[in-house]
Amino acid sequence: MVGKGTKNDEQLIPISISVTASSEHGGFSTSNLVMNVTAEDDGSMCTCQATNEAIQQNKPIFSVSDIVTYEVKENDSKVIDMNAKANPDKVTYQWKKENEVVGEGHVLNITSAERSQSGEYVCLASNDIGESSVTVILKVLCEFF
Numbered sequence: 001m002v003g004k005g006t007k008n009d010e011q012l013i014p015i016s017i018s019v020t021a022s023s024e025h026g027g028f029s030t031s032n033l034v035m036n037v038t039a040e041d042d043g044s045m046c047t048c049q050a051t052n053e054a055i056q057q058n059k060p061i062f063s064v065s066d067i068v069t070y071e072v073k074e075n076d077s078k079v080i081d082m083n084a085k086a087n088p089d090k091v092t093y094q095w096k097k098e099n100e101v102v103g104e105g106h107v108l109n110i111t112s113a114e115r116s117q118s119g120e121y122v123c124l125a126s127n128d129i130g131e132s133s134v135t136v137i138l139k140v141l142c143e144f145f
Contacts, residue, residue: 056087057088057129059132060127060130060131061085061132062084065134066134066135071141072110072138072141075112076113078138079107079110080109082107082123082125082134084125086127087129088128088129089127091106092126093123094124096121096124097120097121097122106123108121108123114140117138119137119138121136122134
């Protein structure tokens with residue numbers, strides 16, 4: 001963990017910084033930033049920022065292969081959930097069929113399926129780091145009487 005401080009947007013030179021981990025495999029850690037304070041510091045704005053190089057940021061990652069196939073009977077419903085893991089975890093999703101946006105969010109909800117809904121869908125997940133996509137093949141099976 002790396003800690004740094006600023007006073008009125010100027011980098012502070014700390015007297016000492018110490019980091020104590022509470023657990024070898026997780027938990028929390030504490031950092032102490034110690035500095036001399038004088039009367040000149042009255043009214044100053046001080047900030048402290050800690051970063052952990054062990055925490056890697058990454059674009060969204062789907063837990064399924066690049067192409068997934070789902071089947072649904074005509075007039076039935078199907079919920080397709082393509083949740084991705086990412087850091088930062090604020091992920092936006094967009095579903096497209098034939099380059100036309102057909103949905104937002106990680107869930108594509110097919111209600112009362114029609115054969116015209118068969119085809120290739122692309123779920124695009126993106127965050128501040130990058131984007132990933134997964135292709136979903138939806139087969140709407142004809143209902144026989």
